[in-house]
Amino acid sequence: MNQAFTRFESISSSPGAASKASLRDLILSNDLAFLMEAHDGLSAAIATQAGFKGLWASGLSISSSLGYRDANEASWTQVVDVVEHIVDATDVPVLVDGDSGFGNFNNARLLARKLEQRGASGVVIEDKGFPKMNSFVGDRHPLADINEFSGRLKAVKDTASSDFVLVARIEALIAGHSLDEALIRAHAYAEAGADAILIHSRKAVADEILAFAQAWANRLPVIIVPTKYFRTPVSNYRNAGISTVIWANHNMRAAIAGMRNICSRIHSDESIAAIEEQVAGLDELFSLIGYDELARAEERYLPGPRK
Structure with a gap:
């Protein structure tokens, strides 16, 4: 059995400092990358031992492990504390689910700074207001104003180091808007400095995700979360030029x-x-x-x- 990584085995630098660049490498690679969900140190160690090259610190799973709903009931400080345990338990990069940034531009940049200090390699911010609701719960998912959300992204880019990866998550399809609306937002977020785009869907088939990828034409790397359209063959994502697949909540669901x-x-x-x-x-x-x-x-x- 492979030995687990511990925080004391890297004596020259912290795990996060060694991992930041490798998250960017994963996302920019021509090979399809896979990130596995983790919600605490133990799940991080298990996912790393299984062979995953990167981890997804899931907002849903972290909230659930704390006994809260995925509706910004867990505070950003609680999330940051959990992320520190996840980072300590692994030697692979950790991409953090930052919800909508826990407020306006000021909250978002504070979150990013604290996550980077704790060793996270990047953060995903979604274009909803605060508080947000889990994308698969109910039908009330009001979107943030494009210009206001772009300001959140710019604030994060101006605050974090150049190694810290910023992913803009587009919830237009979740909220029932058109592909055109998703593309308008993607272009605006790219201009605001996002390093990658996460396009989300709640449908059982991947048609609208693949249509987005085709229309977007890899202006920035595309990240997907196939929780609902899990029957789609992974080869379809490779053929579409998808950058990264996140298995977003399966350690938590397996534990339950x-x-x-x-x-x-x-x-x-x-x-x-x-x-x-x-x-x-x-x-x-x-x-x-x-x-x-x-x-x-x-x-x-x-x-x-x-x-």
Whole structure:
């Protein structure tokens, strides 16, 4: 089993400092990139061990793990604190779901500065007002004014370093607007300094996403989140020149399903004997968290017993 990365294994620089450029490389690469959702240090370690080259710090999953709805109920400071744990648990770049920036240009630039300080490699800001609602909940998704949102993007670009990746997320299709409206917004956000465009859809097929990609013609890299149109073959994204696919909430959803099953079994059986083989062993948990590194550090730094 591969050893997990721990915050103490990079002694020359922080994980974030080493990773920022590689997120830009992933997004700009000619190869289709995949980012896996993480919502805490443990899920980050698992996704990294599975082989993912980058992580998505999901607003939905982080909010859910804290017991909040994905409607800006979790504060930006709580999100930033969780992101720090995610960054500490991995050596791959972390792209953060920044919702709508938690307010106006001033809130957005403060968020970006704090995320970069905690080692995040980039942030996605969506063109909604504050508070926002999860894109798959209900039909009320008012969009931000294009010029006002462009100001948020400019503020982030002027605040963060050149290595920090800014992704503008377009919610026009989610809100029921036309492809033309999505393209108008994409062009405005490119002019405002976005490094990439995330185009989102709630339909079960990828038609409008692929139509956007064709019309956009790769002016900036296109990132997608195929949560609803999951049956679309990945080859379609490659053929369309899509830059990056985000698997946006699947660690959290897997955890819910697994914990519900185990809790129900233990409650009904009043025993853990029958489920012991179905859950990860303690040795696996200790390996993921890096107890072996702690043991090596003790040998190096703790004095031995006196003779």
